[in-house]
Amino acid sequence: MSALVSSFDQPSSRAGGAPRQGVLDPAAFDALFRDCAADVHGYLISLLGDRAAAEDATALAFERLYRSRSRLDHRRGTPRAWLFAIARNAALDELRYRRRKGSYGLREDLVEDRASGDALEEVERRATVRDALASLPLRERELVLLKFHGQLSNSELARALGISESNAGTRLHRALTQLRAHCAATGREEVA
Numbered sequence: 001m002s003a004l005v006s007s008f009d010q011p012s013s014r015a016g017g018a019p020r021q022g023v024l025d026p027a028a029f030d031a032l033f034r035d036c037a038a039d040v041h042g043y044l045i046s047l048l049g050d051r052a053a054a055e056d057a058t059a060l061a062f063e064r065l066y067r068s069r070s071r072l073d074h075r076r077g078t079p080r081a082w083l084f085a086i087a088r089n090a091a092l093d094e095l096r097y098r099r100r101k102g103s104y105g106l107r108e109d110l111v112e113d114r115a116s117g118d119a120l121e122e123v124e125r126r127a128t129v130r131d132a133l134a135s136l137p138l139r140e141r142e143l144v145l146l147k148f149h150g151q152l153s154n155s156e157l158a159r160a161l162g163i164s165e166s167n168a169g170t171r172l173h174r175a176l177t178q179l180r181a182h183c184a185a186t187g188r189e190e191v192a
Contacts, residue, residue, distance in 0.1 A: 024069035024079055032079050033062060040087045043149030046133065047091045047142060057094055061087035081156035084146055088160060095138070132182035140175035147172055 024032070040061060044054035064086045065079075072082060133141050146152050146160060158168040 024065075024072050028079070029066060029069065032065075032083065036080055036083055037062070039149055039151065040083060043084065043145050044087055044091055046130075046145050046149060047088075048094055053094055057087065057090040060090045064090070077156050077159045080150070081152055081160060084150035084152055084156075085160035087150075088142060088146060091142070128183055128186055129179070131186070132179045135182050136175055136178060140171065140178065143168070143171055144175050144179065 037058065041054055041058045044057045044061075045051055048054050048057065061083060065083050068086075072079060076082075077085075133144065136144070143157065143161065146157055150156075150160075152160065154169045154172070155165045157172070158165040161168060163171070
């Protein structure tokens with residue numbers, strides 16, 4: 001990640017001689033992809049509830065970031081934060097499309113990979129958290145997912161959502177309180 005930060009922070013020169021701040025060069029973009037692709041995909045699966053749609057949105061987010069790489073401004077956030085903001089917008093586009101087509105809610109047929117006794121407990125815990133997340137309004141759900149899948153700071157959350165940092169922290173606290181309450185109501189209190 002240090003190569004990503006250093007190449008992102010270094011000005012590059014234009015043909016006219018004036019430096020551009022924050023241009024994401026190919027090596028930095030490659031490092032960002034390696035570091036963040038799984039996190040972005042996980043965030044989008046959680047938000048969209050559909051692996052295929054999440055794969056499409058992940059690819060779209062990286063494509064949009066690549067196309068806009070010359071406009072990145074390190075003063076407005078890290079490349080990771082920009083990426084998650086773009087992924088969020090791609091997911092919201094997908095959700096709006098689904099709403100127009102009449103497809104609501106999260107899919108219930110997500111397949112778990114393991115089937116042992118320990119895995120059953122894991123599946124139950126994930127189902128509880130998934131149900132708790134689904135019970136949140138979309139605005140709070142995306143906030144929690146950006147925070148934990150995206151590993152964004154509150155200031156990066158604020159920038160991605162277009163709200164103040166204190167508002168991001170307050171909304172996050174309220175959303176986590178709602179998640180804990182939902183999990184406690186089902187007999188589980190394992191939410192962070």
